[in-house]
Amino acid sequence: QxxxxxxxLDGVITDTARFHTQAWRQIADQxxxxxxxxxxxxxxGIGRMAALELIxxxxxxxxxxxxxxxxxxxxxxxxxxxxxxxxLTPADILPGMQALLDDLAQKGYRIALASASKNAPxxxxxxxxxxxxxxxxxxATLTHGKPDxxxxxxAAASIHLPPAACMGFEDAAAGVAGIKAAxxxxxxxxDKCELRAADVVFTQTQDVTLPHIQxxxxxxxx
Ligand code: G6P
Ligand code: MG
Numbered sequence: 001q002x003x004x005x006x007x008x009l010d011g012v013i014t015d016t017a018r019f020h021t022q023a024w025r026q027i028a029d030q031x032x033x034x035x036x037x038x039x040x041x042x043x044x045g046i047g048r049m050a051a052l053e054l055i056x057x058x059x060x061x062x063x064x065x066x067x068x069x070x071x072x073x074x075x076x077x078x079x080x081x082x083x084x085x086x087x088l089t090p091a092d093i094l095p096g097m098q099a100l101l102d103d104l105a106q107k108g109y110r111i112a113l114a115s116a117s118k119n120a121p122x123x124x125x126x127x128x129x130x131x132x133x134x135x136x137x138x139x140a141t142l143t144h145g146k147p148d149x150x151x152x153x154x155a156a157a158s159i160h161l162p163p164a165a166c167m168g169f170e171d172a173a174a175g176v177a178g179i180k181a182a183x184x185x186x187x188x189x190x191d192k193c194e195l196r197a198a199d200v201v202f203t204q205t206q207d208v209t210l211p212h213i214q215x216x217x218x219x220x221x222x
Pocket of ligand 2 (some may be wrong): 008009010011012044045170171172175
């Protein structure tokens with residue numbers, strides 16, 4: 001019996017994945033690193049410094065920067081990102097997601113946020129969704145980022161449920177891997193091939209409803 005819903009934020013509740021991309025691309029251009037789709041996809045769900053390391057590695061420049069320089073690049077990326085985040089309004093909630101949150105709350109599901117982003121509270125605030133998420137895992141408290149299950153295990157604990165009583169919503173392959181490793185039900189939102197490790201994948205957020213999730217779970221005999 002599923003009683004908890006654990007949400008990723010970027011790319012699930014709102015399309016901030018494009019803002020992360022825009023902000024990182026500015027940094028990549030600045031240091032002369034080329035960009036491609038695979039690199040972009042691999043940054044989803046990955047914490048700020050780890051994402052920077054992946055970008056530098058992609059350009060074979062990981063040895064060329066001191067720790068202090070890397071921290072300055074990450075800070076600069078974050079400044080670009082926050083300027084974009086502060087344009088968000090409740091109109092930027094992805095289609096169907098507020099209805100899903102309302103339905104979950106109304107049916108008594110416990111809700112938690114498992115985002116690697118240190119900016120998650122600000123994004124929720126701008127979207128007008130803070131009240132839906134009294135339980136937000138602070139990524140600063142984590143030892144390991146996604147695909148490690150830690151954030152999803154902590155999210156389940158924050159709503160006082162065993163992981164097996166929770167479903168997690170994710171747009172990133174690393175996130176889906178974390179949910180499965182935590183022994184939770186994984187609901188992927190995005191590309192069916194990219195997210196093939198999920199128990200159920202929806203291509204579009206407007207299709208993510210409790211009845212659709214229940215239908216898909218019955219088909220798969222959970
Ligand atoms: C999310 C995004 C990642 C981002 C990470 C850290 O997981 O999917 O692309 O790198 O958060 O975000 P932050 O806002 O703390 O830099
Ligand atoms: Mg995401």
